[in-house]
Every structure is written in C-alpha cells, then in structure tokens.
Amino acid sequence: MSKHVLLIEDEPNIIEAISFILTREGLRVETHTDGTTANARLRERQPDLLILDVMLPGKSGYDILRELREEAATANLPVLMLTARGQTRDREMAERAGVSAFMSKPFSNAEMLEMVRSLVTSRA
Amino acid sequence: MPRDTLTGSRIRERRIILGLKQADLARDAGISASYLNLIEHNRRRIGGKLLLDIAGLLGVEPAILTEGAEAALIAALREAAGQVRDSGAELDRVDEFAGRFPGWARLLADARARIDRLERTVETLSDRLAHDPHLADALHEILSTVTAIRSTASILVEPGGVDPDWQRRFHRNIHEDSARLADSSRSLVAYLEAEGKAAAESGTPQEEVDAVFEAHDHHLPALEAGADPAEVATELGAALTPIGQVLLGRTLRRYAEDARALPLGAVLEAVAETGPDPLALVQRFGTDPARAMRRLATLPPDAPCGVVGLAVCDASGALTFRKPLPDFPIPRFGADCPLWPLFPALSRPMTVLSRRLRSAGRETGAVRAYAVAQPATPPEANRDPVFEAHMMIAPEHGTRSGEPAEEVGVACRICPRTRCPARREPSLLGGPVGEEGF
Numbered sequence: 403m404s405k406h407v408l409l410i411e412d413e414p415n416i417i418e419a420i421s422f423i424l425t426r427e428g429l430r431v432e433t434h435t436d437g438t439t440a441n442a443r444l445r446e447r448q449p450d451l452l453i454l455d456v457m458l459p460g461k462s463g464y465d466i467l468r469e470l471r472e473e474a475a476t477a478n479l480p481v482l483m484l485t486a487r488g489q490t491r492d493r494e495m496a497e498r499a500g501v502s503a504f505m506s507k508p509f510s511n512a513e514m515l516e517m518v519r520s521l522v523t524s525r526a
Numbered sequence: 527m528p529r530d531t532l533t534g535s536r537i538r539e540r541r542i543i544l545g546l547k548q549a550d551l552a553r554d555a556g557i558s559a560s561y562l563n564l565i566e567h568n569r570r571r572i573g574g575k576l577l578l579d580i581a582g583l584l585g586v587e588p589a590i591l592t593e594g595a596e597a598a599l600i601a602a603l604r605e606a607a608g609q610v611r612d613s614g615a616e617l618d619r620v621d622e623f624a625g626r627f628p629g630w631a632r633l634l635a636d637a638r639a640r641i642d643r644l645e646r647t648v649e650t651l652s653d654r655l656a657h658d659p660h661l662a663d664a665l666h667e668i669l670s671t672v673t674a675i676r677s678t679a680s681i682l683v684e685p686g687g688v689d690p691d692w693q694r695r696f697h698r699n700i701h702e703d704s705a706r707l708a709d710s711s712r713s714l715v716a717y718l719e720a721e722g723k724a725a726a727e728s729g730t731p732q733e734e735v736d737a738v739f740e741a742h743d744h745h746l747p748a749l750e751a752g753a754d755p756a757e758v759a760t761e762l763g764a765a766l767t768p769i770g771q772v773l774l775g776r777t778l779r780r781y782a783e784d785a786r787a788l789p790l791g792a793v794l795e796a797v798a799e800t801g802p803d804p805l806a807l808v809q810r811f812g813t814d815p816a817r818a819m820r821r822l823a824t825l826p827p828d829a830p831c832g833v834v835g836l837a838v839c840d841a842s843g844a845l846t847f848r849k850p851l852p853d854f855p856i857p858r859f860g861a862d863c864p865l866w867p868l869f870p871a872l873s874r875p876m877t878v879l880s881r882r883l884r885s886a887g888r889e890t891g892a893v894r895a896y897a898v899a900q901p902a903t904p905p906e907a908n909r910d911p912v913f914e915a916h917m918m919i920a921p922e923h924g925t926r927s928g929e930p931a932e933e934v935g936v937a938c939r940i941c942p943r944t945r946c947p948a949r950r951e952p953s954l955l956g957g958p959v960g961e962e963g964f
Contacts (some may be wrong), residue, residue, distance in 0.1 A: 413670050415699040419677035422692065457666055486669035491952040508673040511680045 405522045407450035409433045409494035410466070411484070412458055420453065423511055424518060437461030439482050441469050444476060444519050456485035456492075464499045480521040484509070532625035533577070536591045538566035539628060540584045602635035609638070617667050664714045669873050671707045675700055690757070700799050734770035735777055736848055738762050744849050745826045746781065746806045750790045755782040783823060787813055797822070797831035802920035804896050805878060815878050815898040819918035835893075837868055837918035839911060840902075853886060854919045855936050856894050863935040866898035866950040868917035875899045875913055882922070884931035886943035892922045892931040 407424055411417050412435045421431045422452075434443050436461030444452070450469075456463035463483055470476040483496045486507045496504045503517050541551050552562035555576065564570040572580070581588040600620055607615035611882075616623075624631040678696045682688060748758050753776040753823040763906070790810050800806035804818035811818075822837035833853035843862075850856040862868075867879040879897045898919045901911030935941030938950045 404532055415674035415678060415703055416670065418695070418699060419674060419681060422696075423677070426686070441925060486666045495951075507669050508676045511677055511684065514677075523630070 404428050404430045405450040406430045406432065406447075407451045407518065408444070410436065410437070410458065410463070411451045413455075413457040419511075419516070423515060423520060427515060427518075429522070430487070435459070437463070437466060440466045443491070444470065444479075445473075448476060448479060450480070451506070452479055452481045452520060453518070454481055454483050456483060456487060456496075464495060467496070467499040467501060480524060484515055484520055531573055531624070532568060533624050534564075534568040534570070534899075536564045537562075537580055537584065538570075539567075539588060540591070544584065546584075548905045551580070553585060554583050599628070599631055602638065606951055660717060661714075661733055664710060664717065667710045668707065668714065669705050671710060675703045675707065679702070707769035707932070718824060731767055731769040731773050732846065734763075734766045736765070738774055739777075739849065744824050744826045746778070746824070749778065750784045750785050752786075753782075755779045780820070784817050784821050784824070787811070787817060787914045790825075793821055793825065796831060797825070797829060802831040802834045802894075802918070804918055814900060815896070816900050818915075819896060819898070819916045822918060823860040829849050832921060837862075837917045837919075838914060839868055839872075840914050841872060841899075843869055843872070846914070851889060851893065851919055851921065853921060854883075857937045862937060863941065864950070865932065865934040865946075866917060867895050868915050870912060871897040871899040871915045871917070873899075875901075881936050882931045885917075886933045886935045886941050893919050894922055895919050 405428075406427050409420055409424075409431060411420070411433065413442060417433050419512060421433060424431045432449070433487070434440060435458075436469030440454075440461065441508050442459070454463045454466060459467070465487070466504070467481055467483070470479060470481070480502045481500070481507065482503045483501045484507055493504050502521055505514060505517060534882065541548065548562055552559040555562065556579070557576065561570065577588050577591065581591055583592075593838050598685040603620050603624060604617065605614075605615050607617055609622070672795060677697050682693065682696055682700075704930050706734070719877040723890070727792065742762075746758065746762075756775060759771065759778045763771040763777075766774060770907045788807065790812070796807060796810050797803075800810075804815050804822060807813060807818035807821065808815055811892055813821075818839075819836060822834045825831065827833055827835070833851065834849075835854055836847065836849040837845055837856055838847035839845050845856070845862065856862065866883075867881045871877070871879050877898070879895075881895045881897075882892050883895050886893045897915060899913045899915040902914040903912045931952060933948075936942055938946075938952075941949075943949075
C-alpha cells in the first residue's frame, strides 16, 4: 500500500506542485489548508508523513507541531516543516518544537523529494 | 612624539609616494643624501628656505609637511579608541602613529567609520525586518510565490513528461503566480521608497506625529509664544492622515498646556543651573514629573542642558511618543527593551526612577534616565486611573558618576546582551544559541 502524506499548506499553487510531485512518486497525498483544524484532522487519521507550513491561517505550524508532540499517538510522527523564514533561529525554533526535518522556501523539488523519501522510509 | 617633529617623516612619505629616490631629492634640494636621510628620520630639524625648496620639489604646501594633514585623522583615531572600552590603544602616541603610518592610520579610521555606518544600517534593517509587520508580510508573500513558481517550473522542465492537462494547469499557475509576484514586488518597492519620504505617506498615525516633531527638532516656537494648538495642528498636519491629525492635535494641546505651565524663558533659566533634571523643575515650578520630562524634551536643541530624549508609553507598554537620542535609539515598531525604567515605572506608580544606563554592544557613553508612571486621566470616583509612563533620557555630562551603568538594549532582535532575564526573542547579532541565547 502506498505511503500516505498529509500536506498542510495554504498556498494553492504550492499545494498543487507538491501534490503532483509526490503523487508521481507513488505517494498518496492529502491536503489541508487551515491551521486551527489541523490537529483535529490529524487525530482522525494519521499519515506516514506530515508536511507542514509554518505560516498558516489560524494557527502557526510551530503550535501545531508542539501539540502533536504532546500526544502519544503523534509524538514520533515524521514532520517536514516548510517555511519562508529560513533563518538559523527559525530552524532552531522548529527543532525545539520537535521537527524531523526543516526546509526553507524556495526549495528545489529534488531536495524536497529526497527528504520526503528519507522520512517515509524511516517510518517503515 | 610631538607632531611638529614629524616633518621628516612626512617628507619621506611624500617622496616615496612620488617614487623619488632619496639621493635625487637631496641633489635637487642642494643637500647631501645623508643629511636628507637624517631629516627624514626626524633627527634634524628642517625649516626656512630648505623646507620651502623640498615642499616645492614634492609639490605640496610647506604646512602640509610641518603640520601634517592628519589633524582630522588624529581626531578620528581618538574617537575610534574611545569607542572601545579598555582598547589598550596608546592614546599618548596617536600623533606619532598617524605621522609614521598615515596609510594604516587612515585605513583604521576609515574602517571604524565604515563599521559605524554598517552598524547603523544593520540596526535599521534588522529592526524593520523583525518588527515591521508590513515588510515581514510582503517578504513572506514574495517567498511563497517564488516557491510556487520554482516548484511548478521545475516540474515542467524535469525529465519524465507531464500530461497535457497538467501542463496547461501548471502554465496557468505560473502565469498567475508571476503576476502576483510582480504585484508584490511593486508593492514592496513602493513601500520601501515611501519609507524614505515623509512618514506621513507610509507610517502609522503615531509615526506621522513623531515625524512632525522630528522635522521641527521637537520644539515649536509658535506654541511657546502662545499660539492656538488647533491652528498649529492644522498647519503642521495638513499632509497627515485623519487619525494622524487627531493624534497631532492631542499632542500639541498637551505641548501648549506644558508650555503655559512652564514658560520657556523660566525653564531655560532653570536648566542652565540644574541641567536636565526633571525633579529640579518639579521643585522649582511645583509641577508633576511627567510634565517636567516632556518640557525638557521640547526645549530648543541649543538649550543649555543639551538635547533630551523622551519615550512615553501607555499602561500596556505601547509607545505613544518617541524622541530618540543618537546614543539611545528607540525602535519605530514597538517591542522595546523591557529593562528600560519606563516599564518598571508602571509597576511603581508615582515613584520617580532614576537609572544610569548604557546601550548593550555600543561603546557610547552612559545616559541618565528618569521614569515615572502617573495617571493620564483625571480622578473619578470608584474608577481606577489610566496610567501612562514617561522616561526621559539625557546624555551624561561632566564628571563620571560612580554609579554602575545598567546595560539595556534597543530591542531583543538587535541586542547582543547575553543571559538577559528579559530576552523575548533571539538576537540576530550572534551570541549563544539555545535557551541561553534565547
């Protein structure tokens, strides 16, 4: 069965591009755009990988991640964080929140794909 | 070594710059090469006709050789040494350094000036990037759009082929995003350009008021002479936004009340004796400390007490007025240093706090700050007063106080202070990372 990726991102064209790349790679991609309902959505069904934007409407990616890490079921869920704020301090903030991997926007498709492969494999 | 004994060094330097051999210059000047050698090493004094001849041969004014062109350079070197505490620079030999190694000395002075300029630029940009919500949003928008374009364009050019439907969709997306990017970029450029113009065109209403005061050096002779603040506000605030005009009117009414209570002539007379001491004005005029601080901050720039800075905040800590000093900047966009006495004053209403402060990471002098929080509204039965706090800042003059200076910052983002109990966010200026740097 193909691996399941949940993409939480609010930019429609980024969603479309990432979805296309990952689907072409054989992954099953589901998308969600609202920060406030992200955790509830994750409780419904857990993906093999969560790709999370930082700046989301309603709630930041950092807050979503912190809540995830506090719940036993999602404490070890692989999370790839994407952000337009790529400074070292932002990376450290993501690490403190419990991120598995961090990529600054704009990223290359190849690097993103490589990272996704490595994270879903680690889940296997 | 005194400067007037370095004439020989200057002759040597000028000769070498011109590529002249010592023997040739000596011959043309009618002296032996060994005598010129002694002159060039400052072992023989030179003056009179020989000096005039050598200056002529070197193509410089004799005064350049005797006095040196380095007076400004020496001043710059002294300033550079003064900006670094315990630098170990041999200030008593600065003349000799500038005379013997003018190239290195100029390099040092220029480097110091460049550092100053860059520090100011870094502060300004960091402050704006960290605290200007419009700029942060604009950059985020641009980066997000660039990400979408880059990812989509890569899909189209990468090997593997894309279904024609998807191709059309991606082309449309790129077209949309490129239009969005063009709009965001234009909007950002317009915003940045407007920043260089009057604050009235781009800032918040509070910044518009600040800009009006800045443009008039925080001193308004018309109000000092008793003019109607409403009329002055109409005149000065014609280009402001409607909210900016309201705020300006309110600020000018208060200025006029302060000026009536503490007339300019009497205040100037007082500060000539007591310096920028708000408590001295309180005693002398029977006024309240906040008014005394505001009055000191609206004196003309050539007042005998020097220029005084002022920050006023409401009970939430939001700044409602700012007059920064060169040695004590105040950020335009909130998020100031919680260590400023302005904020503790809010928890100790009616107590005047006096602190000696030094800006963290800046080798500038200490300043004296006074702060007080007092009601901003008249008393009403069974109603808590609304407080506001004032902080006045004055450069420290005269003898150095034995009181240690407390290190404070401008804003966390651009403050190098480590182990700060009040740090709210990490600094961009390096320092330890992790919990300590945070």
